[in-house]
Amino acid sequence: MPQKIAAGNWKMNGTQASLSEIQAIAEAAQESPCSTILCPPAHLLHRAAKLAGPLAIGGQNCHHAPSGAFTGDISAAQLADCGASYVILGHSERREGYGESDSLVRAKAQAALQSGLTPIICLGESQEQRAAGQALEVVLAQLSGSLPDDAQVIIAYEPIWAIGTGLVPTVAEITEVHDALRAQLHAIFGAAGQEISILYGGSVKPSNAQEIFAITHVNGALVGGASLKAEDFLPIMRSLAES
Numbered sequence: 080m081p082q083k084i085a086a087g088n089w090k091m092n093g094t095q096a097s098l099s100e101i102q103a104i105a106e107a108a109q110e111s112p113c114s115t116i117l118c119p120p121a122h123l124l125h126r127a128a129k130l131a132g133p134l135a136i137g138g139q140n141c142h143h144a145p146s147g148a149f150t151g152d153i154s155a156a157q158l159a160d161c162g163a164s165y166v167i168l169g170h171s172e173r174r175e176g177y178g179e180s181d182s183l184v185r186a187k188a189q190a191a192l193q194s195g196l197t198p199i200i201c202l203g204e205s206q207e208q209r210a211a212g213q214a215l216e217v218v219l220a221q222l223s224g225s226l227p228d229d230a231q232v233i234i235a236y237e238p239i240w241a242i243g244t245g246l247v248p249t250v251a252e253i254t255e256v257h258d259a260l261r262a263q264l265h266a267i268f269g270a271a272g273q274e275i276s277i278l279y280g281g282s283v284k285p286s287n288a289q290e291i292f293a294i295t296h297v298n299g300a301l302v303g304g305a306s307l308k309a310e311d312f313l314p315i316m317r318s319l320a321e322s
């Protein structure tokens with residue numbers, strides 16, 4: 080069975096004042112039967128990791144090279160050096176905002192694995208692609224192009240149009256994509272593909288978490304806005320534990 084995972088992506092939000100939220104989430108993670116991962120901005124990683132206990136910490140991006148002249152970037156080994164054990168890769172905000180391709184995401188995933196980090200690989204279609212009936216095709220192509228050689232990964236399906244908008248796909252739409260992802264992971268990795276957690280992301284809130292976690296092959300969530308405050312994220316963690 081894949082692990083159930085509640086993961087938070089803080090994006091470019093949070094300062095030292097937010098460490099109290101991380102502390103509260105870490106305390107709740109101690110009680111949770113599920114895995115909890117928080118991906119704060121890079122400047123908080125080290126302090127977050129010190130607070131974390133059973134809460135795992137992740138970065139939000141890494142470079143594909145181990146080191147070198149890449150001003151402003153951070154390597155997978157440097158994330159690990161801060162205490163991170165995961166890294167989000169291929170988020171649509173990077174694919175779209177910085178032109179990251181599937182092959183670059185794959186190279187980053189390989190680099191992450193080499194440094195002992197588990198990549199959380201994000202996939203998702205745009206509104207136009209869904210309207211054109213291309214959602215499955217787009218997401219499956221991103222999966223094949225972005226996966227590293229090893230099955231030690233987490234997948235997050237995040238439809239671009241659902242991120243930060245309050246729009247959530249229907250249960251049938253999420254089911255269709257997660258079923259297809261599960262089948263493709265099985266086809267690629269065999270039995271190991273059945274163990275890969277597939278998260279849903281995009282406007283997950285305390286109010287809709289229960290319905291989303293009841294969907295087959297939804298093994299948890301990658302949460303943006305509702306992970307910034309413990310009072311929002313804790314009910315999502317509880318819904319996952321009860322699912």
Ligand SMILES: O=C(CO)COP(=O)(O)O
Nearest residue numbers: 088242243281282303304
């Ligand atoms: O992008 C996301 C997580 O990576 C989702 O963000 P929201 O939960 O704010 O929609």
